[in-house]
Amino acid sequence: ATPTALLVGTGRGAQLGVLIKGPEVLESTRRVDTIVLDKTGTVTQRRMALETVVAAPGSAEDDVLAHAAVVEALSEHPIAQAVAAAGASSDTSDAPHDAGADGVTVGSLQAFDFRSSAGGGVEAVVRRAHAGLGTGTDLGSRRVVVGQLAWIGEQGLTVPTEVSDAVRDAESSGATAVVAGWDGAARGVLVLRDPVNDTSAEAVAELTALGLRPILLTGDSEGSALTAARAVGIPDDDVISRVLPQDKVDVVARLRAEGKVVAMVGDGVNDAAALAGADLGLAMGTGTDVAIEASDITLVRGDLRSAATAIRLSRRTLRVIK
Numbered sequence: 001a002t003p004t005a006l007l008v009g010t011g012r013g014a015q016l017g018v019l020i021k022g023p024e025v026l027e028s029t030r031r032v033d034t035i036v037l038d039k040t041g042t043v044t045q046r047r048m049a050l051e052t053v054v055a056a057p058g059s060a061e062d063d064v065l066a067h068a069a070v071v072e073a074l075s076e077h078p079i080a081q082a083v084a085a086a087g088a089s090s091d092t093s094d095a096p097h098d099a100g101a102d103g104v105t106v107g108s109l110q111a112f113d114f115r116s117s118a119g120g121g122v123e124a125v126v127r128r129a130h131a132g133l134g135t136g137t138d139l140g141s142r143r144v145v146v147g148q149l150a151w152i153g154e155q156g157l158t159v160p161t162e163v164s165d166a167v168r169d170a171e172s173s174g175a176t177a178v179v180a181g182w183d184g185a186a187r188g189v190l191v192l193r194d195p196v197n198d199t200s201a202e203a204v205a206e207l208t209a210l211g212l213r214p215i216l217l218t219g220d221s222e223g224s225a226l227t228a229a230r231a232v233g234i235p236d237d238d239v240i241s242r243v244l245p246q247d248k249v250d251v252v253a254r255l256r257a258e259g260k261v262v263a264m265v266g267d268g269v270n271d272a273a274a275l276a277g278a279d280l281g282l283a284m285g286t287g288t289d290v291a292i293e294a295s296d297i298t299l300v301r302g303d304l305r306s307a308a309t310a311i312r313l314s315r316r317t318l319r320v321i322k
């Protein structure tokens with residue numbers, strides 16, 4: 001391959017919204033036969049929407065949302081952005097703001113000491129922001145957890161059947177559901193919608209027409225994964241759900257061990273290792289910096305159809321050369 005033609009190929013890519021790290025990337029792009037697609041933020045919009053809040057018996061929806069929102073204001077996950085935004089807008093005060101010491105204030109609550117558990121959920125210490133100042137009253141602080149049902153159980157919180165039923169119903173309808181809890185019990189469920197991008201079905205059709213096998217890979221539940229897959233035309237058998245970030249790497253490695261040449265498209269911090277471990281990593285330009293750094297190609301427009309553009313471009317460029 002002549003370097004000049006490859007450079008022309010990468011230059012053409014830039015015009016088409018496909019940012020290629022170096023000319024040598026085009027060679028692996030051409031040979032790809034399997035394309036692993038992350039769900040949240042890749043096939044679906046990076047912008048989730050909070051649909052409903054279901055409170056456990058004895059808890060109030062407002063309280064569940066307020067506690068979840070202040071914790072999620074410290075996380076970057078699309079789930080977190082939706083919950084934090086809903087919590088801030090349901091409150092009379094301003095958007096989340098810095099509370100110092102790595103903390104944040106949303107409405108009347110402050111969260112500190114944030115921790116995140118990959119593929120499980122997030123937690124922080126929450127306390128009232130203003131009340132009790134100068135009165136000497138200790139209103140206390142509590143550790144609040146927000147995450148997937150199984151992980152909430154593993155944290156030692158009791159889960160009322162109303163909560164597990166609400167999660168099951170939401171997931172079987174294709175929604176994403178996370179549970180919020182504190183003081184030893186699950187307090188409610190946050191139900192989110194994760195709409196597929198307008199262009200995702202077309203992108204999957206284009207990739208398939210190019211002879212690639214698309215596989216959907218997600219940390220989310222089976223219900224929401226199957227719903228997204230069906231909406232874009234990926235067969236149920238090619239859906240892999242509830243996968244921890246480190247296991248995303250293993251899925252890619254397993255496909256490669258079977259002799260496949262694997263591309264991976266992702267957007268999240270949780271996709272970075274799999275993007276780096278694939279023959280070809282493609283990051284959504286709308287995604288996190290970590291994903292972009294781990295990838296060979298950036299799809300600048302955040303449009304999955306650009307993945308097909310990249311494959312076509314590499315095949316054309318290398319045909320011209322050979």
Ligand code: ADP
Binds near residue numbers: 072079080147148221
């Ligand atoms: P993906 O991006 O493929 O959905 P993740 O590994 O990021 O996968 O998330 C997997 C699951 O972990 C989510 O569906 C959710 O249940 C839980 N989770 C991750 N991050 C958060 C968060 N910030 N708040 C609540 N739950 C979370």
Ligand code: MG
Binds near residue numbers: 267268
């Ligand atoms: Mg994602």
